[in-house]
Amino acid sequence: MDYILDIKNRTAICIAHQKLQILARLIASNEPVDYTDTVTAYRALSSADLGMAFFRRGDRYGLADLILVAWQGTEVQEVYFPKFIPSTDSILCDSTDVSYPFEGQGEDQRMCRFRERVQNYAGIKKKEQRFLMECIDKIRSYVIYPLHLLNQDLGAVCLASRRPQFWDYLRMNPFLSLYNSLLKSLLLNEWTVTHLSEISLRVDNPGIHSLDALKMALAKNHPAVLLDESVARSISGLDLLLAKLHEQVDILKFCPKNIRLSTWLRAFFRQKMAYYPKLEIHIEPKTDLAANHLTRASHEQLETIFENLFANSQRAIHTRQEREQSVVGRITVTLLGKKDQIAITFQDNGDTYPVVSGRGQMQVKRIIKALGGHFRIYKEPYRVYLSFPSFASNQMED
Secondary structure, eight states: OHHHHHHHHHHHHHHHHHHHHHHHHHHTSOOOOOHHHHTHHHHHHSSOSEEEEEEEESOSSSOEEEEEEEEETTEEEEEEEEEEOOOTTOTTOTTSOOOSSEEEETTSHHHHHHHHHHHHOTTSOHHHHHHHHHHHHHOSEEEEEEEEETTEEEEEEEEEESSTTOGGGGSOOHHHHHHHHHHHHHHHHHHHHHHHHHHHHHIIIIIIHHHHHHHHHHHHHOHHHHTSHHHHHHHHHHHHHHHHHHHHGGGGSOOOEEEOHHHHHHHHHHHHHHHOTTSEEEEEESSOOOTTEEEEEOHHHHHHHHHHHHHHHHHHHHHHHHHOTTOOOEEEEEEEEOSSEEEEEEEESSSSOOSSOHHHHHHHHHHHHHHTOEEEEEETTEEEEEEEEOEEOSSOOO
16 A cells, blocks of 8 residues: 555656646746646546636636636546626635635535536537536536636636545645646736736837827927926936836747757756666767757747657657566657758657647647747657757857
8 A cells, every 4th residue: 555655646746747847837938828738737636536627818807718628537628718707706706705725516506507607608619518517417526726816816726526525535735736826827927928918019009109209299399398308308208118118028028049959958868867767868960960050949949849759758668668567668869960950850669659649749739830840750660750940150059
């Protein structure tokens, strides 16, 4: 039993560590949140066999869009509710008198009311409606945790069970509690980036443009006014203020850098070797990449790509080792420098496995496309091919 608990705790730590790494990267970026992926930790690290996560989008005081991610077992669905108006005592409103964590049971007033709203909501597909109602109907007990931070109503998480009076077992363990706290920061980060970007656009137009038009009109029609020291000082102050506000948003934007990819990959996989000493990782350059052979990307984008590839290779190797315990896991990363491309082949000795599958594949493809590269999967033997645009520079990489 101690051995089983030890394995379970180590698995929980591994999952928590991976998710916290992803959150840490996203908190420092303006990447869109993958809402379906965010619930993975709640599914893996809690005793809930079904549940729902509510993510509130939009203006704090106006109508809000709602993204609901519901799950039961291995099935997960993301449902979009446009212009969703929460009830006056809704868990999505921090102004309610509800004390959290909130414990409830199936078919109570709150759950029945939400089921009725899902049933009568015209903006969602029938398939989504059926899935949500099936989840709600299976709930016998639940605990709700708010995603409220700094007076912002960001959403809520409902951990539920088919068992009645299961509340004590739906409490968050320390790993999940930490993840939940960081998720709030991530959601607030996304909300802040979105709204500050809108403010930045408004500062630029009509703000700065209107001020320029005002100065031109004064210079043309009332030039003497501009000679007034107090007027000139006020206009100059407004000019500096608007320019400063516009510049400040750049702090929250992605910061692409000129990166020597071969050096970055060696550093990335050296870290993996330290964590996984029983796993052989080989980096094999097919051609000499010049010291000034650079690619333009952010560290967060590269980490997301290769964390996905590495995690899927681990699963493929583990699947084979369950059959052949003597097999030593091996990952081979091959680099090839071309005229204006850096080509990378990523291969492992695991069982035939969708090396990048599901949402991970979509995420990698999206980032590679945004960087101007290419992504392909080959099956004989199974391997992933990536290419990144490259260029020669006389300057040192950032």
